[in-house]
Amino acid sequence: MSEYNSEISGFYNLSIKKRRKLLSKLIKFNEDEIKLLENLGYFSESQIDTFIENVIGSYQLPIGIACNFKINNKDYLIPMVIEEPSVVAAASNAAKIARKHGGFHSENVQSVMISQIQITNLKKIEDVKKKLEEHKETILKSANENDPLLVELGGGAFDFEVRELKTRKGDMLIVHLLVDVLDAMGANVVNTMAESISPYIEEISGGKIYLRIVSNLATYRVAKCEATFDKDLLGGREVIEGILNAYEFALADPYRATTHNKGIMNGIIALTIATGNDTRAIESGAHAYAALSGQYSPLTKFEIDSDGNLVGKIEVPLALGIIGGMTKLHPMARLVLKILNIKTANELSQVAAALGLAQNVAALRALASEGIQEGHMVLHSRNIAKLAGVPENMIEKVANKLVQDKKIRVDYAKEILRRMQNNENL
Numbered sequence: 001m002s003e004y005n006s007e008i009s010g011f012y013n014l015s016i017k018k019r020r021k022l023l024s025k026l027i028k029f030n031e032d033e034i035k036l037l038e039n040l041g042y043f044s045e046s047q048i049d050t051f052i053e054n055v056i057g058s059y060q061l062p063i064g065i066a067c068n069f070k071i072n073n074k075d076y077l078i079p080m081v082i083e084e085p086s087v088v089a090a091a092s093n094a095a096k097i098a099r100k101h102g103g104f105h106s107e108n109v110q111s112v113m114i115s116q117i118q119i120t121n122l123k124k125i126e127d128v129k130k131k132l133e134e135h136k137e138t139i140l141k142s143a144n145e146n147d148p149l150l151v152e153l154g155g156g157a158f159d160f161e162v163r164e165l166k167t168r169k170g171d172m173l174i175v176h177l178l179v180d181v182l183d184a185m186g187a188n189v190v191n192t193m194a195e196s197i198s199p200y201i202e203e204i205s206g207g208k209i210y211l212r213i214v215s216n217l218a219t220y221r222v223a224k225c226e227a228t229f230d231k232d233l234l235g236g237r238e239v240i241e242g243i244l245n246a247y248e249f250a251l252a253d254p255y256r257a258t259t260h261n262k263g264i265m266n267g268i269i270a271l272t273i274a275t276g277n278d279t280r281a282i283e284s285g286a287h288a289y290a291a292l293s294g295q296y297s298p299l300t301k302f303e304i305d306s307d308g309n310l311v312g313k314i315e316v317p318l319a320l321g322i323i324g325g326m327t328k329l330h331p332m333a334r335l336v337l338k339i340l341n342i343k344t345a346n347e348l349s350q351v352a353a354a355l356g357l358a359q360n361v362a363a364l365r366a367l368a369s370e371g372i373q374e375g376h377m378v379l380h381s382r383n384i385a386k387l388a389g390v391p392e393n394m395i396e397k398v399a400n401k402l403v404q405d406k407k408i409r410v411d412y413a414k415e416i417l418r419r420m421q422n423n424e425n426l
Ligand code: NAD
Pocket: 147, 149, 150, 153, 155, 181, 182, 183, 184, 185, 186, 187, 188, 189, 190, 191, 214, 216, 278, 281, 321, 323, 324, 325, 326
């Protein structure tokens, strides 16, 4: 590895093959590793080279289907791309429990995104606010000139709000341009608009504009969904009591709320990846929303109805698109939309919210009853067996033994393998 050096000039300009060749010289790939990199899956070389920079190959993850979902009286099979075992099974189980009382009820999700324009160096802020209001029509018209297709389809910039911020660098005026981005995630759409109207806003405000960029805190694009989870199918009153206690714990403690919300994002992000959407936008928006009150809080709420069933509600901003970005370019993402049988970004967000709620209920139920490890580790035991180098034909056997002995550890898997190979009695 003496040649290993990260300073490579012009890597960007090389073809994928030449990048691999160069890496191969530095890292000394074996034949299997070269084959791994050469396998682009469903992408062509020219296609994949345009998605990001310095591409050397493609990266695969498993895709599974969460079953049993009924949302607003329509059935959905939900594709999930995730590396973690037991998540898909958990979502399917919770969806089955919700089905008994009609499934999930999601509200329409508006596709409104916010683009921020930061005006600094202002003398009379009140005068500037007035001027912006007077020029509103011209500003919105000029923003919309950037995207005639979006406007033709019924979307576009329709308003803006102005916020005053006190900062260590003086008072700032922040314009929030509001844009209906329809079926797109919308970041590029609103960024382009904000950049194009900024010179005009700078001129009429007399200030200096720095940032012009989407806000990932999409407070006008909040998905709201609820469902009733049957008390008997959940496991009875004691389990519900445990879930309510877990919820109170999360409400009172950000350490717990973080893990509570991580469970929700297990579902939402798996669908975000499956549809080729921007996971970082969804994550940052959800967590900022969870902290809006000043205390980081759970994104779900729970109560008991008059029959003793558990009612769960979720509220989370979801900037998900079915057009734009990678969504339409990724062959598997297109297939995912076909499996989902959805036609709008609004519907996708409704499904994602239901999935997040289901995931959360499943995790809380497991925590409140058998504990998360039992269900989790049964599936995980196979991965542990693989990690321990157990040959394919013995994985099931070794994994079962790990679960039976409640010792799901690599060292124990190795020991079991050795004993099995020596024909010892286990
Ligand atoms: P885009 O710009 O690729 O495509 C949107 C365009 O599609 C619209 O401008 C419109 O003209 C057209 N369109 C056709 N039919 C439409 C319909 N039915 N609804 C809406 N638009 C339609 O996509 P985008 O959604 O603006 O951008 C998404 C990408 O931006 C993602 O890849 C994301 O990662 C990236 N991004 C994110 C951030 C951020 O989140 N902070 C910042 C920059 C870029």
